[in-house]
Amino acid sequence: xxxxxxxxxxxxxxxxxxxxxxxxxxxxxxxxxxxxxxxxxxxxxxxxxxxxxxxxxxxxxxxxxxxxxxxxxxxxxxxxxxxxxxxxxxxxxxxxxxxxxxxxxxxxxxxxxxxxxxxxxxxxxxxxxxxxxxxxxxxxxxxxxxxxxxxxxxxxxxxxxxxxxxxxxxxxxxxxxxxxxxxxxxxxxxxxxxxxxxxxx
Numbered sequence: 530x531x532x533x534x535x536x537x538x539x540x541x542x543x544x545x546x547x548x549x550x551x552x553x554x555x556x557x558x559x560x561x562x563x564x565x566x567x568x569x570x571x572x573x574x575x576x577x578x579x580x581x582x583x584x585x586x587x588x589x590x591x592x593x594x595x596x597x598x599x600x601x602x603x604x605x606x607x608x609x610x611x612x613x614x615x616x617x618x619x620x621x622x623x624x625x626x627x628x629x630x631x632x633x634x635x636x637x638x639x640x641x642x643x644x645x646x647x648x649x650x651x652x653x654x655x656x657x658x659x660x661x662x663x664x665x666x667x668x669x670x671x672x673x674x675x676x677x678x679x680x681x682x683x684x685x686x687x688x689x690x691x692x693x694x695x696x697x698x699x700x701x702x703x704x705x706x707x708x709x710x711x712x713x714x715x716x717x718x719x720x721x722x723x724x725x726x727x728x729x730x
Contacts, residue, residue, distance in 0.1 A: 530644060535670070538619060540627035540657060544593040547672070548575045553720040565597050577620050579604040579611065608656045613635040616663060624670040625661065630653050654694060659700050669691065671698070671728030677709045679724055694726075703728040 539547050551573040554565040557588070567574065580591040604611060604618065611618060632695040661667060682690040698705050705728040712721035 534574045535623040536575050536620070537575045537624045537626060538622040538660075538668070539575050540625065540660075541629050541653070542578040542580040542594055543628065545578075545591050545597055546628065548578070548598065549675075551575070551626070557631050562694060563597065573624070574677075576622060577601070577602045577604070577618070579606070579608050581605055594667070610655070612656060612659050612663070619660060619664075621625050621666045622668050622681070623666070623667045624672065626672045627657060628674040629657060656699075658697050660701075661698075667730050669699070669730050671703060671705070671726065671727075673726040676723040677724050680709070698726075698728055702730050 537548075537551060539545070542548070552575060553568040553571040555568055557564045557566070578592055578594065578598075580588070582588055582590060588605055591603070595603055595605075606615075657673070661671075666701070679694075680691050681687045694705075695705055704727055707724055707726045709722055709724050712723070713719060
C-alpha cells in the first residue's frame with residue numbers, strides 16, 4: 530500500500546460512481562455477488578462517504594454502496610445533521626468529490642418550476658460549502674458533477690446559481706475550472722451532458 534494516496538471524501542455518493550472512477554479495484558465474485566478490493570497501485574482512497582435519501586425509508590443506494598465497499602467509513606445519515614452534530618466524524622482529506630442532488634436543476638422538471646439553489650434538494654449545495662468553510666485543513670482538490678442545466682438556473686435569473694457556486698468557492702480560496710462533458714463522446718450509448726467542476730486550493 531502506497532503512502533502517497535490522496536484521501537478522498539465522497540458526498541452524495543449514490544452507489545459509488547466517483548469512487549469507482551478514482552480508485553482502482555480488483556473485482557471478484559463470491560456467493561454475495563461482486564467484491565471490490567482496493568489495489569496497491571491506486572492513487573486515491575475514499576476514507577469517508579455519505580449517502581442519504583431524505584424522501585424514503587428504504588436507503589437502496591446506500592445499501593448498494595455498503596455491499597460494494599463495506600460499511601467502514603460510510604455514513605447513511607442526513608449530511609446536514611452530520612455537519613451540525615457530528616462534524617468531527619468527517620476526517621481531514623485531500624480531495625472532496627460529489628454529485629450534489631440535481632432534481633432542482635434537472636430537465637425532469639420544467640425550467641420555470643426548477644427551484645435551483647433554494648429548492649428542497651438544491652440547497653444541499655450548501656452542505657458542501659459548509660464542510661469546506663468549517664474545515665481548518667481544507668482539501669486541496671475538489672471534483673463535483675451536476676446536470677448541465679445548472680448553468681441556466683434559475684429561469685428568472687439565468688446563470689445566477691452557477692455564479693453563486695463559483696463565487697462561494699472562490700471566496701474559500703479555490704481556483705475552479707469547469708467543463709460540460711457529454712458521455713456520448715466517450716463511448717457511452719446515450720447523450721448525457723454533465724457539468725464538472727475541478728477546484729484547487
